[in-house]
Amino acid sequence: MADPKIAFRNVSKVFGTGADAFTAIRDLTLEIADGEIVTVVGPSGCGKSTAMNMVAGLIPHSSGEVLVDGRPVSGPGPDRGVIFQQYALFPWLTVRENVEFGLKLQGLGRQERRKRAMHYLGLVGLQDFAESYPKTLSGGMKQRCAIARAYAVNPSVLLMDEPFGALDALTRVTLQNQLLDTWSKDRRTVMFITHDVDEAVFIASRVVVLAARPGRLQEIIEVDLPYPRDEEVRLSPEFMEIRNRVWRAVYRRDAQAA
Amino acid sequence: MSLISDVETAEPKRRWRWDPGNVAWGVLSFAGGIGLWWLATVAGFSELPSPWTVLTRMIELGIDGQLWGDMYASLRRVLIGFALGAVLAVPVGFLMGWYRIARVIIDPWIQFFRVIPPLAIIPLAIVTLGIDEKPKTFVIFLAAFLSAVVSTYQGVVSVDKTYINAARVLGASDGTIFARVVIPASTPFILVGFRIGLGSAWATVVAAELIAAQSGLGFRMQQAQLYYDLPTIFVSLVAIGILGLLMDRIVVRTEERMTHWQERV
Ligand SMILES: Nc1ncnc2c1ncn2[C@@H]1O[C@H](COP(=O)(O)OP(=O)(O)OP(=O)(O)O)[C@@H](O)[C@H]1O
Ligand SMILES: [Mg+2]
Numbered sequence: 001m002a003d004p005k006i007a008f009r010n011v012s013k014v015f016g017t018g019a020d021a022f023t024a025i026r027d028l029t030l031e032i033a034d035g036e037i038v039t040v041v042g043p044s045g046c047g048k049s050t051a052m053n054m055v056a057g058l059i060p061h062s063s064g065e066v067l068v069d070g071r072p073v074s075g076p077g078p079d080r081g082v083i084f085q086q087y088a089l090f091p092w093l094t095v096r097e098n099v100e101f102g103l104k105l106q107g108l109g110r111q112e113r114r115k116r117a118m119h120y121l122g123l124v125g126l127q128d129f130a131e132s133y134p135k136t137l138s139g140g141m142k143q144r145c146a147i148a149r150a151y152a153v154n155p156s157v158l159l160m161d162e163p164f165g166a167l168d169a170l171t172r173v174t175l176q177n178q179l180l181d182t183w184s185k186d187r188r189t190v191m192f193i194t195h196d197v198d199e200a201v202f203i204a205s206r207v208v209v210l211a212a213r214p215g216r217l218q219e220i221i222e223v224d225l226p227y228p229r230d231e232e233v234r235l236s237p238e239f240m241e242i243r244n245r246v247w248r249a250v251y252r253r254d255a256q257a258a
Numbered sequence: 259m260s261l262i263s264d265v266e267t268a269e270p271k272r273r274w275r276w277d278p279g280n281v282a283w284g285v286l287s288f289a290g291g292i293g294l295w296w297l298a299t300v301a302g303f304s305e306l307p308s309p310w311t312v313l314t315r316m317i318e319l320g321i322d323g324q325l326w327g328d329m330y331a332s333l334r335r336v337l338i339g340f341a342l343g344a345v346l347a348v349p350v351g352f353l354m355g356w357y358r359i360a361r362v363i364i365d366p367w368i369q370f371f372r373v374i375p376p377l378a379i380i381p382l383a384i385v386t387l388g389i390d391e392k393p394k395t396f397v398i399f400l401a402a403f404l405s406a407v408v409s410t411y412q413g414v415v416s417v418d419k420t421y422i423n424a425a426r427v428l429g430a431s432d433g434t435i436f437a438r439v440v441i442p443a444s445t446p447f448i449l450v451g452f453r454i455g456l457g458s459a460w461a462t463v464v465a466a467e468l469i470a471a472q473s474g475l476g477f478r479m480q481q482a483q484l485y486y487d488l489p490t491i492f493v494s495l496v497a498i499g500i501l502g503l504l505m506d507r508i509v510v511r512t513e514e515r516m517t518h519w520q521e522r523v
Pocket of ligand 2: 048
């Protein structure tokens with residue numbers, strides 16, 4: 001099999017030292033193939049964000065190996081785009097300037113930056129808001145802007161930490177469809193964290209379930225549903241069946257008690 | 259007008275809007291206050307000069323040019339002292355916010371000097387710096403610097419970590435993060451610091467002039483006190499209030515213009 005795009009090899013993460021030491025992740029081994037779209041679910045505090053931030057290079061791991069393209073991660077880089085739950089748009093920049101931020105760092109000229117920014121804003125339907133400040137946008141629009149900002153630097157990996165968590169159900173579904181749409185065209189590798197089991201199954205080719213205390217791999221569930229997926233998929237018995245399996249894996253203890 | 263004690267709670271807040279309703283109430287309230295003052299003097303409750311007397315004196319002093327001279331002298335000291343203080347406060351505040359080591363070294367000094375009222379420095383300043391403009395400018399500089407530095411520093415340490423992370427994952431270096439994230443994100447705090455700094459500079463100049471000066475509004479009041487010249491004292495007080503209010507409004511306006519992107523709750 002081809003080399004994985006992202007690999008965790010026996011990765012552990014301990015926060016703090018001595019008596020305050022806290023093991024957030026223990027011995028995680030996981031591979032994500034190039035062009036694969038994987039979702040990560042698990043109870044709150046099981047280390048989902050921690051795992052993702054290690055791939056992003058925002059926090060160091062304690063032991064084991066975190067590899068992207070076969071190379072150990074040593075810090076953040078524009079090859080890995082991150083979309084945060086809190087949008088993290090720079091409020092002092094306009095929507096367009098936010099999208100241009102990463103492009104400017106790459107040394108692109110003014111014209112080229114503007115052209116690219118407008119292209120990606122077009123993709124997320126925000127071209128009319130290019131000169132607005134983030135404070136004037138709704139939550140869904142902010143997140144779309146954040147997505148455009150991440151896409152603009154053309155990363156080969158997208159890391160998304162509960163990106164749609166704060167949005168209403170309808171907006172969430174729209175953005176899920178948009179994500180799959182874009183993904184089916186460019187086949188970027190996506191690692192997507194969510195609390196929402198339906199969302200996890202709908203998007204992913206595999207759902208990674210983590211268990212808590214300490215954070216570790218619980219189960220990996222294959223989602224054998226063909227792409228492209230439309231709204232009908234959500235209502236199909238196959239979807240329901242996989243969804244129930246994921247649900248049981250996440251709430252394993254409840255399932256055993258029952 | 260904000261004083262040094264506001265520093266602890268200083269943070270960018272929603273501010274009062276300049277709408278016609280508010281202005282009308284403000285005018286009405288002032289008119290009411292002056293009316294009461296007038297009544298009190300007419301009824302002979304006190305030896306205070308009436309509003310009319312004060313206004314007359316103000317016009318006299320204005321025509322004479324003395325009032326303008328005093329205002330100029332006080333304003334000049336404030337602006338020079340404040341400018342020096344602010345110019346130093348911003349880099350020092352950034353340094354403290356950005357480097358832990360700078361914080362632990364500088365912070366005790368700032369905390370120490372903050373509890374000394376700037377006026378208590380005057381005797382020392384006069385002895386060491388002479389009796390000309392230097393001791394006054396220095397004391398005002400100190401007052402403005404101490405207020406503004408704390409605010410700047412707080413602004414830098416409270417920059418949301420997610421902004422920094424968002425910049426890092428887009429490929430920003432530390433220098434870029436500082437210039438393009440930390441500075442804009444802390445601008446609202448810095449401007450609040452300037453506002454507080456200007457307030458304490460103004461409070462300090464008047465007091466400094468009462469103690470040691472040959473010109474300025476504070477000096478004029480002190481002279482008038484010797485001659486029991488109440489109207490002149492009042493004129494000085496009113497001038498101090500008006501100038502202080504004007505300066506404060508200018509900073510608030512600048513602040514609004516520079517931080518229009520901020521979400522105001
Ligand atoms: N900087 C830190 N210092 C100490 N402990 C931390 C730190 N960051 C996270 N933790 C701990 O590590 C554990 C995993 O945190 P993490 O944020 O990865 O959880 P999560 O799975 O993303 O949870 P949620 O679904 O609520 O976002 C938590 O118990 C948390 O308290
Ligand atoms: Mg999380």
